[in-house]
Amino acid sequence: MRLFNAIFLLFFFMSSYLIAQETSNSLHREIGFQVGFGINTIQEQRFFAHKKHYLAPIYGIVHNKWDAQKRTSLSMRFSATNGLDNSTIWYKMVHPDVTYSYQRNIKGTWIGGYWRHSTLLLFPKGAIKGNFNNNTISYTMSNHLGVAVDRSFTLQENEQNRLNLDLGARMSVLSHVIRPAFAHPYPEHYLQEGVFHPTRRGMASSILKSGKLGTWNKYGSMNFVVGLSYYHNDKVKFNLQYNYSNQAVRTGKKVSYGAHQLIAGISLVY
Amino acid sequence: MKNILFLISVILCCSSCSKELFKVAPKDQKAIYDEFWTYVDENYIYFKEKEVDWQTVYDTYSPTINEFSTDEALLQAMENSLLQLRDNHNIVKTPFRNGKSYNYMDGYEIHFSKDLVENNYLQDKLQQDNVFEYGYIDEQTLYIYIPKMKNFYYLQKLLRTLITPQIKNLILDTRNNGGGNSNPVPIMLGDFVKEKTYLGGYIEKTGPGHEDETAPLAVYANPSVSVYHDVQVYLLINRMGYSATSYLAAMCKGLPNFTLVGQLTGGGGGGNAGFELSNGWSVAVSVSDFVDKEGRSIELGVEPNIAIENSEEDINNGKDRMLEKVLEQLR
Numbered sequence: 001m002r003l004f005n006a007i008f009l010l011f012f013f014m015s016s017y018l019i020a021q022e023t024s025n026s027l028h029r030e031i032g033f034q035v036g037f038g039i040n041t042i043q044e045q046r047f048f049a050h051k052k053h054y055l056a057p058i059y060g061i062v063h064n065k066w067d068a069q070k071r072t073s074l075s076m077r078f079s080a081t082n083g084l085d086n087s088t089i090w091y092k093m094v095h096p097d098v099t100y101s102y103q104r105n106i107k108g109t110w111i112g113g114y115w116r117h118s119t120l121l122l123f124p125k126g127a128i129k130g131n132f133n134n135n136t137i138s139y140t141m142s143n144h145l146g147v148a149v150d151r152s153f154t155l156q157e158n159e160q161n162r163l164n165l166d167l168g169a170r171m172s173v174l175s176h177v178i179r180p181a182f183a184h185p186y187p188e189h190y191l192q193e194g195v196f197h198p199t200r201r202g203m204a205s206s207i208l209k210s211g212k213l214g215t216w217n218k219y220g221s222m223n224f225v226v227g228l229s230y231y232h233n234d235k236v237k238f239n240l241q242y243n244y245s246n247q248a249v250r251t252g253k254k255v256s257y258g259a260h261q262l263i264a265g266i267s268l269v270y
Numbered sequence: 271m272k273n274i275l276f277l278i279s280v281i282l283c284c285s286s287c288s289k290e291l292f293k294v295a296p297k298d299q300k301a302i303y304d305e306f307w308t309y310v311d312e313n314y315i316y317f318k319e320k321e322v323d324w325q326t327v328y329d330t331y332s333p334t335i336n337e338f339s340t341d342e343a344l345l346q347a348m349e350n351s352l353l354q355l356r357d358n359h360n361i362v363k364t365p366f367r368n369g370k371s372y373n374y375m376d377g378y379e380i381h382f383s384k385d386l387v388e389n390n391y392l393q394d395k396l397q398q399d400n401v402f403e404y405g406y407i408d409e410q411t412l413y414i415y416i417p418k419m420k421n422f423y424y425l426q427k428l429l430r431t432l433i434t435p436q437i438k439n440l441i442l443d444t445r446n447n448g449g450g451n452s453n454p455v456p457i458m459l460g461d462f463v464k465e466k467t468y469l470g471g472y473i474e475k476t477g478p479g480h481e482d483e484t485a486p487l488a489v490y491a492n493p494s495v496s497v498y499h500d501v502q503v504y505l506l507i508n509r510m511g512y513s514a515t516s517y518l519a520a521m522c523k524g525l526p527n528f529t530l531v532g533q534l535t536g537g538g539g540g541g542n543a544g545f546e547l548s549n550g551w552s553v554a555v556s557v558s559d560f561v562d563k564e565g566r567s568i569e570l571g572v573e574p575n576i577a578i579e580n581s582e583e584d585i586n587n588g589k590d591r592m593l594e595k596v597l598e599q600l601r
Contacts, residue, residue, distance in 0.1 A: 048546035049305050088365045089546050124544065131363055131544030131554035182475050182482075183313050183543040183557040191474055196487040198453040198472065252477075 027067045030237065032267025034060035038079060038259040040093070044122055045253040046138045046180065047091065054093060056081035058261055071110050071150075075099045079259075082125070089132075092123040095257075099170070101148040114148040114170050116221055117141075118247060120257055137185050139178070140255050141207070142247060144221040146172035152229070160233050166241065168225040175219035177249055178211035187211075214251070221247045231269070239265040298337035299344045302549050306348050306362070307332070309545045310355075312478035314555040316540065319569055320355050327351050341549075345369055348553070357556055357569070358512065359542040364551045374536040374571075378509040381580040382445040383590070384415060390588055391597075400424045404432060411439040411600065419450030419514035426458040433499050439600055440499070443506040445592070449513030449538060455521050459491035461499050462525060467491045469521040470568075473559040486561050489521075503528045504596040507574055513538035519572040520562040529599065530574040532592050539569035 040054040060077035079095045096119050103112030120140040124132040150168040157163070181188040187210035190196055190203055212218075227241030243261040248254070307328050317324055331347040339347075345362060349369035352360040362369035384403075388396050392405035392413060402425055403415040412432055416425070433440065456469055471486025507519050507530055516535040522528045540556020547553060560568050578595045 050548040088550055089552055131361065131542070131552040134541045135543040182477060184474055184541065186474060191476065191484050191487065193488055196472060198456065198489060200453075
């Protein structure tokens with residue numbers, strides 16, 4: 001509840017007290033590449049009892065399009081690591097993430113909705129991984145719909161250059177999550193007469209047919225961004241951002257995934 | 271600018287809330303025993319079959335552990351708890367040693383010699399192909415030794431090559447086979463059936479309650495296209511045959527033309543799943559079951575159609591009574 005109140009406060013202050021930057025009526029596009037790293041914390045009840053911390057590189061592509069009234073943004077990121085854990089079991093992690101948002105300009109604040117797809121794959125590795133022969137993978141495939149709010153403030157500006165402070169927040173309202181039904185990696189749809197097969201034949205299709213809908217109390221996704229963007233001649237943008245991202249499945253075998261990410265990017269504005 | 275700084279503070283405060291999403295990892299030995307006990311309680315599938323009251327196990331072993339207990343004492347409490355469940359698929363692994371596992375062979379006479387079969391019953395020496403070894407008892411009887419449940423797609427190909435029109439009898443010897451992967455067995459058995467045939471059912475845990483499990487999920491042998499082995503098959507089994515070997519025995523038992531000869535298998539119907547405890551140790555327990563065509567769990571073993579076992583004296587005297595029982599059926 002404390003978290004919810006904090007987010008509400010954030011939205012309130014963003015929309016009420018701050019002054020928007022000026023926007024022009026022409027259509028702008030931006031395509032860019034990002035690279036960075038994240039300090040990740042994972043708790044996955046299918047595999048381990050305690051939190052795991054990972055340092056992982058991040059690679060991303062962004063494409064934004066905006067005019068004075070509306071803005072769309074597509075961000076694709078990929079992160080993978082073999083983990084940095086000292087225990088005798090460690091986990092390979094693969095985490096692709098795609099976010100698309102559509103926002104309208106309301107008094108200088110971009111407010112709208114977003115869709116986010118995130119897949120988190122974990123594979124046990126290490127000296128005593130033999131105990132995991134029948135649960136060699138855990139997957140969390142989630143699709144989230146939610147509220148997206150962004151705002152930028154111009155800190156410095158001259159004829160050629162501009163420095164902006166960017167703030168953003170995303171919070172899911174409705175999510176669809178696919179997880180293994182319980183201890184084995186089978187999804188729920190696969191545990192049916194005529195569908196199940198011991199060779200796992202057809203399991204990929206069953207994974208896509210499984211999944212449950214839930215709101216924030218069951219499945220949640222949120223992220224906050226604080227960034228600095230430096231525009232040169234309104235053609236090239238250099239960007240450095242801190243991104244906090246969190247996802248949680250709070251039913252069944254629970255999983256939580258949080259990441260503090262520092263990401264640098266370069267974009268072409270056209 | 272004040273507002274901006276305030277906003278940044280709010281964002282950072284929000285991100286620190288993530289700690290609420292995580293349970294604090296237990297550190298002391300007692301808490302780790304509790305973590306272990308809870309994992310087994312929520313995931314193990316055979317409490318009913320084994321008639322074990324897991325709470326009683328907790329009441330017995332939990333008091334032996336306190337926050338100052340050594341790692342060895344903690345491991346002993348865990349392994350002794352698991353031994354109550356009499357399941358070789360349950361195991362604790364630590365960096366310094368693995369926990370003792372249940373010995374399903376205790377109390378059984380298990381005597382088998384592959385050399386004896388080779389020297390006293392086969393026309394020639396055994397020939398090895400992949401992990402399998404084969405030879406001929408006579409012109410009509412093919413003998414194949416299956417030392418482990420591995421590469422069954424290859425075994426299917428091998429059988430298609432070796433079962434010629436002259437072959438009328440097939441002896442599949444699984445004695446001392448400790449298991450492996452039984453998943454391709456239904457596909458291989460497709461070569462031995464004329465119509466879709468029920469082989470048994472898998473049961474999977476679906477939740478933390480002791481009764482949370484699926485109904486048996488049926489598995490069938492579907493007739494292979496253009497291949498049908500019209501032969502009498504004898505499956506030799508003994509108590510050392512465990513896990514996937516018991517699956518094979520259960521799937522074969524009751525099929526037309528199949529006869530199981532030997533001892534009760536070692537059981538091991540569970541597929542286990544691992545879990546890492548907060549101290550870096552791992553525990554695995556059975557989370558699935560397999561039931562035969564009559565709906566009986568194979569966890570406690572698969573009964574042969576013809577029960578017979580070798581004594582040590584038989585082997586020393588150059589006799590394999592189990593194999594001879596098969597040969598007696600052929601006459």
